[in-house]
Amino acid sequence: MSFNEVVDRRNTRSVKWDLTEQLFKDKEILPMWVADMDFQTPKPVVDALVDRASHGIFGYTVTDDAIHSIIKNWLSKKHHWEINTDWLSYSPGVVPSLHTSVEALTEPGDSILIQTPVYPPFYDVIKKHDRNIVTSSLQLQNGRYEIDFEDFEEKIQNVKAFILCNPHNPVGRVWTKDELQRMADLCVKHDVLILSDEIHADLVYAGHKHIPIASLSDEVAHRTTTYFSPTKTFNIAGLQASYIVTPDQDMKKKIDAQFGLQGLNMLNTMGVTAIEASYEHGEEWLNELIEVLDANKELLMKRVHEETNQIQIIEPEGTYLVWMDCRDLGLSHNELKEFMRTKAKVGLNDGASFGKEGEGFMRINIATPPQTLNEGIDRIVQAVKNQNDTDSN
Template identity: 65%
Template sequence: MSFDYVHERKGTRSVKWDLIKAIYGSDEVLPLWVADMDFQTPQPVIDSLVDRSKHGIFGYTITDTTINNTIIDWLYRRHDWEINKSWLLYSPGVVSTLHTAVQALTKPGDSILIQTPVYPPFYNIVKNHDRNLVTNSLKLVNNSYEIDFEDFEEKLRLGVKAFILCNPHNPAGRVWTKEELTKMGELCLKYDVKIFSDEIHADLVYSNQKHIPIGLLSKEINEQTITCMSPTKTFNLAGLQVSYAVIPNTKDRDLIKDFFNSQGIYMLNTMGISALEAAYKYGESWLEELLSILEENRDLVTRSFKDRDEINIIEPEGTYLVWMDCRGLGLKNEELKKFMANKAKVGLNDGVSFGEESDGFMRMNIACPKAVLKDGIDRIITALDNYNKSN
């Protein structure tokens, strides 16, 4: 399969491509925003879906021992994590599981910690259920984000009940180290704070990095953690709505399962199950090629802006998302959004949506053919040059 081929996605009800005019005001904007890829999923996944569709009957479908074992094998092979099949709980998506975990394991008025800037739905996961949002701002040091552990512990000490971890981190691109994860995990144990770990980007780490599931660190941390994972980011399956959580704590697992049942969420959709199985069984070689392409794309973005004063690239260690420090332009968030959409004709995610401290930042999705990415980079650089000439 060629990662250079530019697939036509307009007219497929694509959020990324078919909402461009509604969101950015023009069909001429190149979308490099929402986090799905412009690459086809592996051929074995496509074949599996075609074969399943030919059966023609799409009734209620179970996740059986074969599916459990497929996930168990994947986590052990890719992340050295040995889990028990009884720990698995399925849901339509990681965000759905996080919402449910907050409702099942905390109470209205409880404080929940997130590390900002962070994936925008994290805010609603806390606020929509009448929980108190507490933030631990990451520190930008030497062009990389670090955890402010003094502030982290102080917030936990004041009575936080749950901590939503993002690893690898979106949008900072950090793949947290064993030392960082251990320190966070041990502090959560010390203050009896539940860990809700979003690890949807676990498989998307670059060659000099290693993803470590926080539950792998110790039995005690594992028992304190709900780990949310999915093949959807890895294999571009987001529209199929399939994810799973690893929950070794029996009481927590039962509470979350009961809450799912109370909401009428009993099972996954038929095609999502088929896609998960095929991706994890037969998609590994495709994934290795994808990671190579993403690394090339990351390096292209970094090189392209290396000598620019206006934009500094926070080089990611994982994910296919690049965090861009555009403060050198001297534009506030709304002005920067308009500059990118109207002048550069590129659709990016604005920084403030990830946290108030990120005024002047933008997020770029680099999971696209190199020609598309280069077009986006060239558009931004041309707009920068024109802006400098006029100011």
């Protein structure tokens, strides 16, 4: 499959494509929002799924030693983290894992820190379990988001847990070793648990490196539980498969017990098959994907910079999700949402859904063939030009 090939995803029950009219009230909207890709999954993964389907029996399926070893080898090779396989637990997804971990490791009334703007479900996994949200705002400085460590240390002293997003969604930072160490040291100092969402770990651009925060030291590892999945990496989110790495066995027992209370004791058959095939046979495809995403990132940045000075692209260091600063359009946030929906006719993620710091921003998904990305850019740029013409008359 070529990454230039446009695959029609309509009528496949795609959240991204088949809910467009329902969500955006316009069937002409070009969807560039939800975090899945418009690229076909690697052929070896598809072949493995077809082969498994041809067996014709889909009974209860275990995650055995072979799957454990495949994951262990992937984390070692890609992220230089040597884990023990008895640290692994499995879940349908990172968000269910976060819900479960908050229930297992904290109590109602506890406070949990997040770095905003951030992935919207982080708010839900705190609020819906009667925990208190504490926010430390990331600071946009010279086109790059930074951690306000003074604010972070002030806030971390009064929380039970910290939910880290690395690489960060939506601002695209891949936190450096120094940044991770400073955060980890403060968590150790103030006896704070770390719940680390690292689902985008494999999607990092040249010049940056993903470092699992739990790999920094044994001391950090034993207060950290880390969430991974091949679903973002290989575009298999619909197969509902993820895993958790928890070195501290007391923490792991609590998490596993909470999964048991929910009846979540195993993955689905196709999810297990996909993990195995992705990690065993998907690396070459992934390397090509990163090159394509990097080219798309550069295309977006170049065209928007050259064709309008009213939208600034925050260059991502990882993920295929790009944060766009639209504040120079001079619109209120509600006006900005309507502008993108009715004037540009592109379906983007609403920046305010990531927190109040996201007002005036939108998130765009660039994991799509370049012709689709160009169409999206055309629509946005033309809408800005039309708006300027209207304002000048």
